[in-house]
Amino acid sequence: MYGNVDIKLIKSLKDKKFRDLNGLFTVEGEKMVREAQESGFEIVKLLYRDEIGEETMKKISQMTSPSPVLAVIRKPEDKPIVVGDGIFLALDSVRDPGNMGTILRMADWFGVKAVFASEDSVEFYNPKVVQASMGAIFRVRTQYTDIPALCRQFRAAGRPVYGTFLDGENIYGCGLSSDGLIVMGNESNGISAATAAEVSSRILIPKSAESRAESLNVAIATAITLSEFSRRK
Numbered sequence: 001m002y003g004n005v006d007i008k009l010i011k012s013l014k015d016k017k018f019r020d021l022n023g024l025f026t027v028e029g030e031k032m033v034r035e036a037q038e039s040g041f042e043i044v045k046l047l048y049r050d051e052i053g054e055e056t057m058k059k060i061s062q063m064t065s066p067s068p069v070l071a072v073i074r075k076p077e078d079k080p081i082v083v084g085d086g087i088f089l090a091l092d093s094v095r096d097p098g099n100m101g102t103i104l105r106m107a108d109w110f111g112v113k114a115v116f117a118s119e120d121s122v123e124f125y126n127p128k129v130v131q132a133s134m135g136a137i138f139r140v141r142t143q144y145t146d147i148p149a150l151c152r153q154f155r156a157a158g159r160p161v162y163g164t165f166l167d168g169e170n171i172y173g174c175g176l177s178s179d180g181l182i183v184m185g186n187e188s189n190g191i192s193a194a195t196a197a198e199v200s201s202r203i204l205i206p207k208s209a210e211s212r213a214e215s216l217n218v219a220i221a222t223a224i225t226l227s228e229f230s231r232r233k
Contacts, residue, residue, distance in 0.1 A: 006045070010060040010072060016123050023075045025125040026060075028067040035135030042074040062127045075125060081143050083157050085179050086113040087229055092147050092195045093186035094121045094218055101132020102219035103184070108136035110226040115140055118147045147183065151198035154181045161200045163191050164221055168204035171225065176203075176232045184222050190215075 010026065012018035019025050024044060027036055036043060047070045049057040057066040081088075089112050094100055100122045107115050122129060124142045133140075151161045160180040183199060185191035191199070205224050207213060216224070 007056065007060060010045075010047075010070075013072070014062055014127065016126070019075075019123070019125055024072055025075060025130065026062070026070055026072055026127065027130055028061060028063055028070045029131075030067070030069055032131065032135060033069050033071045035138050036071050036073055039138035041076060041138055043071050044074055045072040047071075063131075078143065081114045081116070081141055083154055083159065084113065086111070087179070087226070088113050088154075088181045089115045089222070089226075090147050090150055090181055090183045090195075091115065091117040091121050092183055092191050093118050093189070094184065096187055096218075097122050097126045097128035098132050099187065099217065099219040100124070100126070101129040101134075101137075103222050104129070104133040104136040104140050104142070106219070106223045106226055107140045108133075110230050112140065112226065115142050116145050116147065116150055117142070119144050147192075148194045148198045151181065151183065151195060155198070155200055161198060162203050162225075163196060163199035163201070164225060165191065165196070165202045165204060166215075168202035170206050171203045171228050172206070174201070174203060176229055178229075178233050182225060182229070184218055184225070187218050 009022065013022070013024055013026050027033060049066060049068045054066065057070065060070060061067065089107055091103065094103065094117065104115060124137065130137050154161050160177050161183065162180060163183040164185065183191055183195060205216060205221060
C-alpha cells in the first residue's frame with residue numbers, strides 16, 4: 001500500500017507542477033486532517049506515522065517536524081462563482097503563502113462568500129497556504145480570475161467595488177454596503193493600476209498621527225477591513 005510509487009507521488013506534490021498534473025495536494029496534522037475529513041473534499045489516501053514509520057513520514061512531510069498523519073486530497077472541480085448578495089473578496093497579486101492562508105482564515109471567520117485571486121497570486125493549494133488557512137481552505141470558495149474584469153462584473157450588477165488605498169476615504173467614516181467586492185493588493189505595490197481603475201470606492205485604514213509606518217501587512221489590513229464591514233451589518 002505504501003510502496004515506492006506512492007511515496008514518489010506524494011513527495012512530488014511539494015511542487016505546483018505535480019499538484020496541477022495530478023489534481024492532488026496534501027495536508028498534515030491531526031486537526032487539519034480532521035477538517036478535511038469533515039469537508040466534502042475527496043481524501044485519496046491517509047498515512048499514519050505509526051504505520052509507515054518515522055523515516056518514511058520524514059520523506060513525504062513538508063513540515064519541520066513530521067506530523068502523526070498526512071492526507072492526500074483531490075482538488076475540487078472548478079465551478080463558476082455567481083455574483084450575489086454578501087461580501088466577496090478579490091486578491092490582486094497576493095504572493096506570500098502565509099498571507100494567503102491567513103486571508104482565507106479571515107474570510108472564513110467573517111463569512112465572505114468567496115475569495116477570488118489574480119492568476120499571478122500564490123496557489124491556494126500551496127502547502128504553506130493550506131497549513132496557514134487552519135482548515136479554511138475546506139470551507140471558503142476560491143477561484144482564480146481576471147480581477148479588473150471581475151470588478152466590472154460587480155459594477156455591472158449594481159454592486160460596489162471597494163479598494164484599499166493610502167489616499168482613500170476613512171473606512172470608519174464612510175458608507176459601506178453589506179454587498180459588494182473588496183479588493184486587496186500586492187504586499188509591496190498595492191492594487192495594480194488596471195484594477196484601481198475599476199474600483200468604485202477607495203477606502204483607507206487610518207493610522208495614528210504619530211505612526212511612521214508606511215503600510216500594513218495585507219493579511220492584517222484584510223482582517224481590519226472585513227471586521228469593519230461586519231460591524232456595519
